[in-house]
Amino acid sequence: MTGWTTHTGRAVSLPIDGIDTDQIIPARFMSQPRSKGYGHFLLHDLRDDSDFPLNNPAAKGASILVSGRNFGSGSSREAAVYALVDAGFRAVIAPSFGDIFSSNAVNNGLAPVQLAEEEVNALHRALSNRAMSVSLDIQKGRLTLGEIEFGFHLDPVWTQKLVEGWDDIDLTRAWASKIAAFRSADRAGRDWAWPKRQAKDTAH
């Protein structure tokens, strides 16, 4: 994954609270391999409505989504993040996010930028009926839209991960000896925590 620090792109306003991951990607699309791309599943069933903000020609090519409270609540499906990323989004701006969604977002280079409710509302007002560019600097925690400038606080752990484009599996390898030591101490000290295998051979 490639990291990023600043991004400027077209923003689209979706002023709805509680956009859950079932809406971001309905379950019926999740059996597809990622290689086929998930972008066209994004908010699929809400887009049946021709007035839906993402159907507006001005939203074409948008890379920043401004939405409502508790964005990405519900199911842990990372496919919700795939749909946003594959549709070209780099950041979602909202007053709050589902916890699992945020983790998944950061693991895929998508920034969950949290602003105060009134700041998000100001963005929605500025973006109503016109396409505008938003600039983000995740390291400095600055967002700019025309005259508007807001500061935001992204968890430093997330910032670093987004900036470096870190992959956890690679990082964790550096701890291999500590993990191995923990494992052997655990087997001895918490033998009850290790399941007894059943006699039944189930693998084949």
Added chain:
Amino acid sequence: MTTRQTLLDKLWSSHEITRRADGVSLLWVDRHLVHEGSHHAFAKLAERGLSVAEPSLTLAVADHYVPVRDRASGGASAQIRDMISRLTRNADAHGIELLGLDDPRQGIVHVVGPELGLTLPGLLINCGDSHTSTHGAFGALAFGIGATEVAHVLATQTIWQKKPPVMRLTFTGRLGPGVSAKDLALNWIAKLGADGARGHALEYTGSLIDGLSMDARMTLCNLSIEGGARFGMIAPDATTLNYIRGRAYAPQGCALDRAEEAWAKLHSDADAGFAREVTIDASEIVPIVTWGTRPDQAAPVTAAVPDDAPEALEYMGLRAGQPIAGTPVDQVFIGSCTNARIEDLRAAAAVLAGRRAQVPGLVAPGSMEVKRQAEQEGLDLIFIAAGLDWVSAGCSMCVGMNGDLVAPGKRCASTTNRNFRGRQGPGARTHLMSPAMVAAAAITGKITDVRPMLAGREVA
């Protein structure tokens, strides 16, 4: 050792391999549960040529896509059958035990883990499913993760996490007749909001929790995520130990003695501090029903539909001010990791016995073991005599991945966990409620207060 630790502190420190300068901990994972939806994670492993670090701590369960009616078909469509066979192939390739379609122990992953004794107090349990908090009912550190994290756990048997603050939710008082753990959960979520516990681990305590069965505790912990909490937990006690003893994978003999000694310490110390504290007197709680498209859009069955969410009401086909009770339903569903354990089925059967449903419905037990037990108790005959379909175990109509969908515009009284738009199918209208309340809705064809219907009946 420092004193004044919370249950979360104790669970966290016993799994912490290291902590980075930025405060993020690398935690050891004791149990990793995977299902058909984990295909993205297996694909990530394959891409990088990695193997599974601890196949013996991993269990694969087919649940999200499995057919509950025609098992021999292997799935409702080629795409669905492929999801199930992909899980089989991945489990085989990595030497992971699989509870597949034809395994007598198959069921919903969050029902099967506890049932087999794989879920134990003091364990860290991960699964690529947000309802993994269910296992917290045993005093385990259990939380749902996304596909990238699933791949990480598969490859390393560890996970990076920052310790969340703890919110203690204390329930006092007693549950009235016809009121269940589902009503407790919908009550607190409606009070605090669908993001009310966001960013927190929840610990449920109080005299009322002490008196709950494991099935009821699992329902409560299961729904933690619907109030925004990734973790829900209850300290283990005698009820927990009685449930665990003798289960297939549970420790036995001396190992059990050592385990029980460790488990006895798994509770928040009396003077431990919590980031937030909420106390709810449950005596006032009546059966609750959701009226909107989020789990916090819920109200007592005796209330009227509120007027604060016009879009939700339009989707649900409801008018503000109309009484919730009396709303006609088209069908019912009893199932899911929230409410398809044996006690849930008993509660529904107690209402349905000797009565006939006015609308069609599906009863999908949480596991094949629950199915067998229900059949031993004759509950299947009650459901069938009432006119409901008695089928096999799986997630089924809770999420519709196996093709069991509610048709557009149709209204379903459901024991499940999410009333999101389109959750049970495009355009489907879901009302969440307890198993007893769903049974009452089946009988009258309308959303109905179950309490008067319990008169003179033995309630489980």
